[in-house]
Amino acid sequence: MIIEPKVEEYLYGLLPPRNAVLAEMEAQARQRNIPIVGPAVGRFFSLLARIHGARRVFELGSAIGYSTIWWAEAVGPEGEVFYTDSSEANAQEAAGYFRRLGLEHRIQQRQQDALAALRETPGEFDIIFCDISKHEYPAALELGLPRLRAGGLFVADNVLWSGKVAAPDASADTQGILAFNRAIYADPGLLAAIVPLRDGLAICRKR
Template structure:
């Protein structure tokens, strides 16, 4: 079955509605950024929210903030004392997530860090419950290698753009496609992890540490 625009619209209309603040953020992202397609969007956002609510995490690490849409979705499921550390190195768009985080009811639970993700991961000494990867694809393997020892048993890693516009099954040889293929193979071959790939938007991997 092909997921046509008409069917996707039906799915969105029959899924839980996104909060008003996220609607505002989505609109501003399309108005003021050059790559609005990087936004998680309604369907993926509601999936992130649902998984977070099922886990009720105390600590979420997000690598790749962009305009903060996914951050706010993930924050919906945080435990009462929970927090999310979200990391990005794009100073030019940082004003957008900062503005919407301040407007959010989760403002005190969000720690937005402008830095290289590897630097931030090295400084984390707490047990992690959930990770969302949506940044530079070439470092996905490295991020998981660094985060996995800090992730609790039963913890979840969600990785975005795993089907890379469908190029993972073609004869494409560009570096980003190869990086995604290598990551998918690496995760699948790790006996300490279990994984399922969902064909939502550009593909999402849900990875569980055993």
């Protein structure tokens, strides 16, 4: 999407096989056009969470739970990951995958608006991952930052938005991404970087 296709193909060709459940979810996502982060980003999340020693992760926008599983495996048996999605069908499908991997005890599912779920869930988080509708990114950042512990990470997907950030249209989603990217670099309380992996990932550390 952002990386030159042959280089992208090379990068994905390096990835080791995933477990049977993740592989099935990837196939489902391809067949049904479900916008999951995919295995290169999933692996990056796993690395990020392990480097960070993350135990408590809140995910905004989880769909069938593919990215949730990468976080849940990385936080370990004492960790806790919050799944949020407004779709009941997605939440039910995700629950089946979590059970099959024996991860259901580390994942709390909230089938409701993700921002409302974050408001209603007490405590601080080591990582907040944002993957909801793109026009909601500025609101997610505003709500999420006070909920991160000092040194916590706010991570967001699709921040290069298929390259539309460089030739923006007037849509609410594109404008949401642009406002979000400006905000994370302008905020003196954050150390932010955008990694051009797949559709662009923002990693922001709360200082």
